[in-house]
Amino acid sequence: ISRHTGVNSTQPVDKWRDEYPKCGRHNQSPINFDTSRIQPSDTLQHIFFVDYDEHPPHHAWKIFNNGHTVVMKGNYTCPPQLQGGALVDKYEVVQLHFHWGEEDFEGSEHRVDGHQYPLELHIVHKKRVHDEKANDDKKELKNENEDLNLAVIGIFFDVVSDENANPNLDPVTQALERVIKPDEPVDAYLPTFTLQSLLPKYRDYYRYTGSLTTPPCDPVVKWSVFRQPVPISRQQMEAFRRLEGHVHDEDGQIQTVANATETRILKNFRPVQPIGNRIVSLYSS
Ligand code: SG7
Numbered sequence: 375i376s377r378h379t380g381v382n383s384t385q386p387v388d389k390w391r392d393e394y395p396k397c398g399r400h401n402q403s404p405i406n407f408d409t410s411r412i413q414p415s416d417t418l419q420h421i422f423f424v425d426y427d428e429h430p431p432h433h434a435w436k437i438f439n440n441g442h443t444v445v446m447k448g449n450y451t452c453p454p455q456l457q458g459g460a461l462v463d464k465y466e467v468v469q470l471h472f473h474w475g476e477e478d479f480e481g482s483e484h485r486v487d488g489h490q491y492p493l494e495l496h497i498v499h500k501k502r503v504h505d506e507k508a509n510d511d512k513k514e515l516k517n518e519n520e521d522l523n524l525a526v527i528g529i530f531f532d533v534v535s536d537e538n539a540n541p542n543l544d545p546v547t548q549a550l551e552r553v554i555k556p557d558e559p560v561d562a563y564l565p566t567f568t569l570q571s572l573l574p575k576y577r578d579y580y581r582y583t584g585s586l587t588t589p590p591c592d593p594v595v596k597w598s599v600f601r602q603p604v605p606i607s608r609q610q611m612e613a614f615r616r617l618e619g620h621v622h623d624e625d626g627q628i629q630t631v632a633n634a635t636e637t638r639i640l641k642n643f644r645p646v647q648p649i650g651n652r653i654v655s656l657y658s659s
């Protein structure tokens with residue numbers, strides 16, 4: 375039985391490429407950031423987090439445990455956006471989700487000089503389409519995935535003592551209690567909660583071009599990962615480790631396991647992938 379459940383797939387991580395060929399090709403994520411080889415860039419600029427202080431009307435969030443992670447979507451009238459940061463296009467928030475491990479020494483997908491943080495948040499943004507109508511016409515001719523163009527913000531968390539806890543994260547960790555079981559969508563009424571409140575103070579970031587970290591592993595992601603981690607308490611961290619997922623046998627079949635502790639999502643990070651000839655840059659203010 376595989377305990378590595380970091381997938382949108384019923385297959386263990388080393389088998390992804392059999393079913394999803396892109397997972398075995400170039401430009402895959404996550405990667406390790408080797409700081410001795412990364413120079414601050416002259417051309418990268420800071421990222422503008424536009425409307426990151428918005429919160430959805432009536433605080434309407436959809437929160438979903440898909441058996442591999444917890445995905446949160448806000449029903450925004452004016453979705454937060456990324457601009458600047460040498461991104462060319464404007465990107466609109468789609469959802470956020472997390473990757474973690476069983477113990478504090480593992481969990482994040484990206485690594486810094488081999489170091490793994492206990493938790494990594496991904497805020498997924500999709501390229502904004504200006505001309506809705508022109509796009510509708512094109513969509514009929516194209517495979518939906520063909521123009522997938524994403525910008526994902528990665529945020530590391532570091533466990534701190536309870537008195538230094540991060541109250542900004544409470545709406546999230548409290549909402550997790552309502553999605554312990556997988557596959558049951560829940561409308562969560564979070565107290566006023568903004569994406570802004572999850573960002574680190576210093577906005578230096580690593581930038582490189584990579585992929586989705588789960589099947590089908592499309593190499594369509596502009597990654598921006600903050601250098602500075604944000605704090606999380608031990609208690610908040612434990613809330614993630616209580617979520618239950620699916621357990622699969624060797625053939626990828628979902629198993630029914632009587633003992634609930636066996637079904638917990640305890641490792642949903644993908645191992646680091648080869649950088650190849652890609653360049654990682656650092657925006658340093
Ligand atoms: C998680 O990671 C989910 C996926 C996400 C995938 O399994 O958040 O999203 C949904 C809606 O299930 O896939 C296309 C997409 O966002 C990969 O995202 S990631 O590369 O940022 N880790």
Ligand code: ZN
Nearest residue numbers: 471473496587
């Ligand atoms: Zn992710």
